[in-house]
Amino acid sequence: MIFHDALDIAEIVRQLLEEGWEIHPEDLAHIAPYPTEHIKRFGEYSTHELGIEPEAYDPKLDVDFTQLRDQEPAASGFGERDLLVGADGVGSAVRQVLTPRTNPRDTGVRFVIGRTPLTEQFAGLSRAYGGKIVGGGVSLLLGAMRFPIPPKEAAEKLAPEVTLPDIHDYVRWAMVLPPNGSLDTSTAQETALSRMKGWHPDLRALIEQADPDNSTLLPIGVVEPGERWAPGPVTLLGGAIHATPPTGGNGANTGLRDADLLGRCLIEAAEGRQDPLTAVDSYERQMFEYGGEAVRHSLAALPAFVPNLERPEPA
Numbered sequence: 001m002i003f004h005d006a007l008d009i010a011e012i013v014r015q016l017l018e019e020g021w022e023i024h025p026e027d028l029a030h031i032a033p034y035p036t037e038h039i040k041r042f043g044e045y046s047t048h049e050l051g052i053e054p055e056a057y058d059p060k061l062d063v064d065f066t067q068l069r070d071q072e073p074a075a076s077g078f079g080e081r082d083l084l085v086g087a088d089g090v091g092s093a094v095r096q097v098l099t100p101r102t103n104p105r106d107t108g109v110r111f112v113i114g115r116t117p118l119t120e121q122f123a124g125l126s127r128a129y130g131g132k133i134v135g136g137g138v139s140l141l142l143g144a145m146r147f148p149i150p151p152k153e154a155a156e157k158l159a160p161e162v163t164l165p166d167i168h169d170y171v172r173w174a175m176v177l178p179p180n181g182s183l184d185t186s187t188a189q190e191t192a193l194s195r196m197k198g199w200h201p202d203l204r205a206l207i208e209q210a211d212p213d214n215s216t217l218l219p220i221g222v223v224e225p226g227e228r229w230a231p232g233p234v235t236l237l238g239g240a241i242h243a244t245p246p247t248g249g250n251g252a253n254t255g256l257r258d259a260d261l262l263g264r265c266l267i268e269a270a271e272g273r274q275d276p277l278t279a280v281d282s283y284e285r286q287m288f289e290y291g292g293e294a295v296r297h298s299l300a301a302l303p304a305f306v307p308n309l310e311r312p313e314p315a
Ligand SMILES: Cc1cc2nc3c(=O)[nH]c(=O)nc-3n(C[C@H](O)[C@H](O)[C@H](O)COP(=O)(O)OP(=O)(O)OC[C@H]3O[C@@H](n4cnc5c(N)ncnc54)[C@H](O)[C@@H]3O)c2cc1C
Pocket: 001, 002, 003, 004, 005, 038, 039, 040, 041, 042, 043, 057, 058, 059, 060, 061, 087, 088, 089, 090, 092, 093, 111, 113, 218, 237, 238, 239, 240, 244, 245, 246, 249, 250, 251, 252, 253, 254, 255
């Protein structure tokens, strides 16, 4: 699950190379899931590692939606004005206005996520990388991130204008806690270690030696696309309308699919092959279908990661 995006992309790139396509670093920079500014990788951003704090933003959108909602789309001049795309994630302010009854639902499941430098000490764990260790009502997922070239060095060679963090091979670990798992004041590491009494010393050391700035405790919420709104000049994309638990490894991919589909629908409108309202409607109808399916798929996969969890029903 953890490296789905990178593995899938690497596989496709290999196929393209075999077919004789030339792939350049710039091409990869466009599609690579890491590093990136917008796709969360375990809930973090590369800027975190650079020590750059994102600028504060006001979560309330300064947009008056009432004029749009009170007018017929044709009367509002839709087609000549911009389309507002709410791509603002699971807590979407745009969604709260557009479809106020579509709310995030807490699955109760908690993720503790961290990363630890990949040292010789953890060589013995290599068979567990890419796997799942289950015990004491939790599961621990491990993945080794080995850089053929450390990112900072790669950027200096390939794209000197880009500054990447000076990080080296690490083990990414994620512990899935059952409902009612602690979200109290303990640190992420303390929470994980409290569930690992009697576990192998190397596994405990892995958590103890984690980078605290890259370890965190997350509630897992879902947003299921349910109520359709009348198509108009405001729409939603990605986690704002279909937030999936990470157990499907499909959240970011589905968001990218939205962007691609919406883009193609809008091009059709711009080329006069369908009117803008029909284009947005077509996007939303398809997105609701596969977005809902992505959420159901990830929810169905949850119990396999949380021992003793009853299968959560879609809302
Ligand atoms: C632990 C974990 C592991 C995951 N693993 C995978 C995986 O392996 N594969 C996969 O495909 N998906 C995975 N996902 C899911 C993936 O992270 C999400 O599906 C994806 O980030 C959703 O993208 P998005 O752009 O819709 O929303 P987000 O990534 O949440 O982006 C929304 C952006 O909007 C910004 N924003 C919000 N409100 C405002 C505002 N008012 N003004 C300005 N900006 C605002 C936010 O700061 C944020 O940058 C995982 C998620 C988690 C939590």
